[in-house]
Amino acid sequence: MDFLTHLGMGFGVALTPFNLVMAVAGVLVGILIGALPGVGPPSGVAMLLPLTFGMDPTSGIIMLAALYAGTMYGGTITAVLINTPGESASVVTCLDGYQMALQGRAGPALGIAAIGSFIAGTIGVVLLMLVSPLLARWSLSFGPPETFALMLLGLTTVTLLAGEDPLKGYISMVFGLMLAMVGYDIISGDARFGFGIVEMMDGIDFLPAAIGLFGLGEVLAGAEQKGAAQLKTSLRIRDVLPGLQDWARSKWAIARGTLMGFLVGMLPGAGPTVASFLAYTVEKKVSRHPEQFGKGAIEGVASPESANNAAATAAMVPMLTLGIPGSATTAIMLGGLMMWGLRPGPMLFEKNPQFVWGLIASQYIANIMLLILSTLFIPLFVRAVRIPYSILMPLIVVFCVTGAYSLKNNLWDVGQMLVMGVLGYFMKKLGYSPAALVLALVLGPLAERALRQSLIISDAGIGILFMRPISAVLTILALAAIAVPLAKWGRSLLSPKP
Amino acid sequence: MRQADRVTAALLLAFSVAFSVGALKSYQWWGSGGPGPAFMPFWLGLVMALLASMMLIRSLKQQHAGAAWFPRGEGLRDILVVLAVTVAYVALLSVTGMIIGTALYLAVLIRYLGRHPWWLTLAVALAAAGFNWLVFVHWLRVPMPEGMLWTF
Numbered sequence: 001m002d003f004l005t006h007l008g009m010g011f012g013v014a015l016t017p018f019n020l021v022m023a024v025a026g027v028l029v030g031i032l033i034g035a036l037p038g039v040g041p042p043s044g045v046a047m048l049l050p051l052t053f054g055m056d057p058t059s060g061i062i063m064l065a066a067l068y069a070g071t072m073y074g075g076t077i078t079a080v081l082i083n084t085p086g087e088s089a090s091v092v093t094c095l096d097g098y099q100m101a102l103q104g105r106a107g108p109a110l111g112i113a114a115i116g117s118f119i120a121g122t123i124g125v126v127l128l129m130l131v132s133p134l135l136a137r138w139s140l141s142f143g144p145p146e147t148f149a150l151m152l153l154g155l156t157t158v159t160l161l162a163g164e165d166p167l168k169g170y171i172s173m174v175f176g177l178m179l180a181m182v183g184y185d186i187i188s189g190d191a192r193f194g195f196g197i198v199e200m201m202d203g204i205d206f207l208p209a210a211i212g213l214f215g216l217g218e219v220l221a222g223a224e225q226k227g228a229a230q231l232k233t234s235l236r237i238r239d240v241l242p243g244l245q246d247w248a249r250s251k252w253a254i255a256r257g258t259l260m261g262f263l264v265g266m267l268p269g270a271g272p273t274v275a276s277f278l279a280y281t282v283e284k285k286v287s288r289h290p291e292q293f294g295k296g297a298i299e300g301v302a303s304p305e306s307a308n309n310a311a312a313t314a315a316m317v318p319m320l321t322l323g324i325p326g327s328a329t330t331a332i333m334l335g336g337l338m339m340w341g342l343r344p345g346p347m348l349f350e351k352n353p354q355f356v357w358g359l360i361a362s363q364y365i366a367n368i369m370l371l372i373l374s375t376l377f378i379p380l381f382v383r384a385v386r387i388p389y390s391i392l393m394p395l396i397v398v399f400c401v402t403g404a405y406s407l408k409n410n411l412w413d414v415g416q417m418l419v420m421g422v423l424g425y426f427m428k429k430l431g432y433s434p435a436a437l438v439l440a441l442v443l444g445p446l447a448e449r450a451l452r453q454s455l456i457i458s459d460a461g462i463g464i465l466f467m468r469p470i471s472a473v474l475t476i477l478a479l480a481a482i483a484v485p486l487a488k489w490g491r492s493l494l495s496p497k498p
Numbered sequence: 499m500r501q502a503d504r505v506t507a508a509l510l511l512a513f514s515v516a517f518s519v520g521a522l523k524s525y526q527w528w529g530s531g532g533p534g535p536a537f538m539p540f541w542l543g544l545v546m547a548l549l550a551s552m553m554l555i556r557s558l559k560q561q562h563a564g565a566a567w568f569p570r571g572e573g574l575r576d577i578l579v580v581l582a583v584t585v586a587y588v589a590l591l592s593v594t595g596m597i598i599g600t601a602l603y604l605a606v607l608i609r610y611l612g613r614h615p616w617w618l619t620l621a622v623a624l625a626a627a628g629f630n631w632l633v634f635v636h637w638l639r640v641p642m643p644e645g646m647l648w649t650f
Contacts, residue, residue, distance in 0.1 A: 050640075051633070053640075054638045054639060167549065167553055167556070168553070171510065171546070171550070174542060174546045175510075175546065178517060178542050181542065185525075187532075188525075188529055188534060190535045192521070193520070220577060220580065388612055388614075389611070390612025390614065391608055391614070391622055393611065394603065394604050394607040394611070395604070397584055397607075398604060398627075398630060401584075401591075402596075402630055402634055402642075405643070406634060406638070406640040409641050411588065411592065415588065422581070429567050430499070451538065452532050452533045453532070455532050455533050456531050456532030489552055489556065492556060492559075493555070493556075
């Protein structure tokens with residue numbers, strides 16, 4: 001059993017006191033961030049990434065991964081208590097969670113969400129552990145065409161699923177790729193679109209961009225609706241434990257949610273949000289009393305909450321094994337990996353086993369922490385939701401400014417962050433997807449290199465993408481994702497809708 | 499929203515054409531045995547031009563103006579104040595230094611947005627500025643702008 005020794009080594013890494021503290025801190029801060037309306041997982045990870053620069057990469061990723069799991073649960077608290085999802089993966093949870101809260105059953109709703117998240121997260125890590133090495137070994141045979149096709153698929157599916165308007169999604173994505181062209185060309189060494197400004201020649205850094213687009217942009221968009229929603233509930237710890245009957249109704253919902261969440265989460269592009277919607281729909285279909293959904297059915301909380309946690313874990317699979325993030329949050333983590341000097345992809349498992357297995361083991365620990373902390377500190381989190389926006393917002397801006405500054409200790413990055421923040425505000429208002437932009441910004445240089453290398457080795461021009469089986473399948477899937485908005489656009493021209 | 503879409507589409511169209519042309523003019527199209535630095539930017543500009551035209555056509559055919567998306571009145575004023583104060587904060591960081599600048603920034607915005615009593619405003623501002631310094635400068639050893647008034 002090769003992977004048991006690896007896992008043992010992983011626990012050796014994860015159980016060092018410092019890494020343990022990092023996992024706890026990550027979960028705590030994650031729940032808090034997730035609970036704040038308008039600040040979702042990508043913002044949280046982007047804002048806290050600068051904190052990890054001084055650390056060992058392993059400790060850094062352990063904190064970020066724990067944070068990610070924490071935000072997934074934090075979003076649930078506001079969804080249930082004030083009908084405002086803290087992040088998009090908890091939107092469906094509002095449907096039944098808030099109804100349960102109105103019936104005085106907020107406690108069991110949060111409790112089953114915590115238990116579901118724990119089970120889903122733990123099973124998710126087991127699957128992650130089993131699947132990743134296989135996928136990594138398989139992807140070792142990938143050449144530039146496969147890599148490019150995979151990135152194309154990741155970019156197009158994220159874009160397609162990111163928002164309501166696919167056309168605007170594609171515009172955000174291509175804009176991100178264009179921004180990624182700024183700076184030194186990896187192959188020729190030309191400084192592109194630098195306009196003679198030294199800082200521009202270095203390119204547009206993804207971290208200030210991500211902090212601006214997500215952190216500052218979201219906070220600005222919320223500035224108009226200041227004043228937090230008032231909630232009257234005060235929860236005690238023993239209220240959070242669901243009863244036997246709740247458990248009996250939820251156990252299969254949790255199992256189904258976990259499995260669906262993991263499968264969906266592994267696909268590039270489809271993250272926790274899609275997983276939670278899918279799980280809810282399926283649960284309603286298979287339920288013996290579908291009429292109770294939307295009126296406070298506990299399965300309607302258990303299933304999407306399990307699904308989004310399983311998906312958040314599964315999203316790490318393509319990031320670690322292929323170096324291709326499936327969502328905005330993992331895109332930012334991937335950027336972090338590259339900043340720490342690690343090269344994500346199949347070689348990561350060979351070259352940095354400490355890092356990979358430490359991360360996997362810490363995920364087990366983070367899930368246990370999540371279960372304990374979410375029950376223990378529920379009164380604290382409920383209070384945090386009450387902090388008025390007028391105080392929270394300036395604090396978040398300060399955090400964004402400090403984070404952007406700490407990357408290279410210059411104000412240029414802070415300025416870049418501000419510009420991206422304003423851009424993010426307008427994108428949010430006008431229905432463009434910041435997630436697609438950030439993903440494109442991270443993948444842009446890698447995709448360009450893969451494409452140019454493919455064309456160098458090719459005798460058939462761009463046709464090389466279709467001449468190798470794996471890249472052909474991936475490219476065709478990507479083209480299908482592009483065809484959808486095109487077809488929609490064509491139809492809208494034929495029959496002008498009012 | 500319709501108006502905004504038209505303006506955005508037109509701007510993007512102009513930008514993408516300039517991007518492609520600029521790439522072709524300034525950089526090599528084909529390098530040693532493969533595509534050069536102008537290759538990818540040129541195609542990206544072209545794709546963006548296509549997407550922007552699609553949006554332009556769509557928004558021109560759209561008959562209803564759509565919902566208002568931009569804040570007016572108090573909402574607009576709040577946004578502008580937040581932005582202006584934030585820009586001033588960043589611009590003055592090298593004069594005020596991190597701690598004083600942050601405390602001032604927080605005090606101004608918290609008071610403006612929430613009309614909280616002064617004691618609460620100042621308590622939050624000072625505590626947060628101190629905490630920020632503690633985490634980043636003291637613990638993580640990130641050098642922060644020092645300022646002219648108070649250096650450390």
